[in-house]
Amino acid sequence: MSALLRSPLHERHVALGAKFASFGGWEMPLEYAGGGVLKEHTAVREAAGVFDVSHLGKARVRGAGAAAFVNSCLTNDLGRIAPGKAQYTLCCAENGGVVDDLIAYLLSDDEVFLIPNAANTAEVVRLLTAAAPAGITVTGEHHDWAVLAVQGPQSAAVVAKLGLPALSDYMSFAVSEAGYVVCRTGYTGEHGYELVVPSGAATEVWDALIDAGVQPCGLGARDTLRTEMGYPLHGQDLTLDITPVQARSGWAVGWNKPAFWGRDALVAEKAAGPRRTLRGLELTGRGIPRGHMQVYAGDQLIGETTSGTFSPTRKVGIALALLDTAAAVTEGDLVQIDIRGRRTEARVVKPPFVQTSVR
Structure with missing residues (x-):
């Protein structure tokens, strides 16, 4: 852990009894003492939680x-x-x-x-x-800013209590008088905000959120929340080997633009149809799927899971998986996931796995 980067809130996490994990080269809280992932996940779905995501780049x-x-x-x-x-x-x-x-x-x-x-x-x-052409500069500001994600049905009231703009329009942002960037975004599927604040002000904002009764949440709950929504995680569901067309992220591609990196390859793949497609899988019985587990239709190997977890909201195992297009599976079809040598039945579904208040 000693070689890992640390958030400006690291000492606050230690004081709260956080269990740490390595993530993207940073030592970040996985969960906190006194509740763990289940409590933190539930807080975001029912009230409000705060994540330190200062490891994100800027x-x-x-x-x-x-x-x-x-x-x-x-x-x-x-x-x-x-x-x-x-x-x-x-x-x-x-x-x-x-x-x-x-x-x-x-x-x-x-x-x-x-x-x-x-x-x-x-x-x-x-x-x-x-x-970049002449006259345009690209500046890394990774360590200049901290990012706090306040998520959940009560997040608007919490942000307003801090005197910050509680924006209602999804994906809108504003800059507060103190220079904080408040954006109506998040990665949980709930109404929420991401606060981009100067690193030196991070502890003040964090303390105000905790004093307001917001549940501190670690990256464990962030992962279960985003998986329930079917949101892709780079390095698992999106990679240098998994294209937006395969990951069903084509909605984030400006197909009519004359230029962007990878355009020719993506336009060609879209026209031809991808050889594999990211699907949702929901277990019909007990079990917890994880990434890189083989998926079968009968005796035929048809793909592999990319993400998997136990859904605290649905109380069932869920996964995202890249399935061969040639297998022609559709929503409602039954497949099997090889979970540690045991074939476990799952139904092909369209994410999200839960309905929430993201907008």
Whole structure:
């Protein structure tokens, strides 16, 4: 653990009895004493929880035409949104594989703030820097900011109590008088906010949230929450070998744009049809699926799970899996997951596995 980076809130996590894990090169809280993943997951679904996600990257692109430049690189179409809005997008390789999925905050035509995943931040910054024309700068600000995700049905009341703008429009953001960026985003499927605050102010904001009765939550609950929603995790459900077309993330691709990284490969794959597709699987009996478990239709191997967990909300095992298109399985069909040598029946379903208040 000693070689791992630490959040500016690390000592707060220690004081709360956090169990730590390595994630994207950072030592981050997995769960806290006095409840664990189940309590933390339930708090987000029913009330409000706060996640320290300061390991997420931060980068800024500035200069005349910065938004147009970013738009020519990343998959989604920034032209669909106005300043003050954020957008989920993908950074793809030329073969269509996903280097990273990230959030782009459009400040103006000349400034875009990006939040990539922790492990991929350096590569995203490198690629953008190498492609940037004269007059446009790409600056890594990974350690300048902390990110706190306040999620759950009561999150709006909590954010308002802190004197911050409790925005109602999904994927909108505002900058507070103190310079905090408040965005109506999250990774849990619940109404929520991500607060991007200067690293030096992180403990003050964290303490205010805990004093307001918000449940501290670790990355264990973040994973069960996002899996229940069918949200992909880079490194598992999206990788350099798994394209947006295969992952059913084509909605985050601006297909009519003339240029973005990986465009030719993705357009060709979309036209031909992917050889495999990401599907939801719900166990019909007992068992907990994990990633990289083989999936069968009868005696035929048809794919592999990419993510899997026990759903605290549904009380059933759930998974995301890449299934061969040629197998022609459809929603409602039964397949089997090889869980530690035992074939366990699962039904093919369309995520999300739970219905929540994301919008």
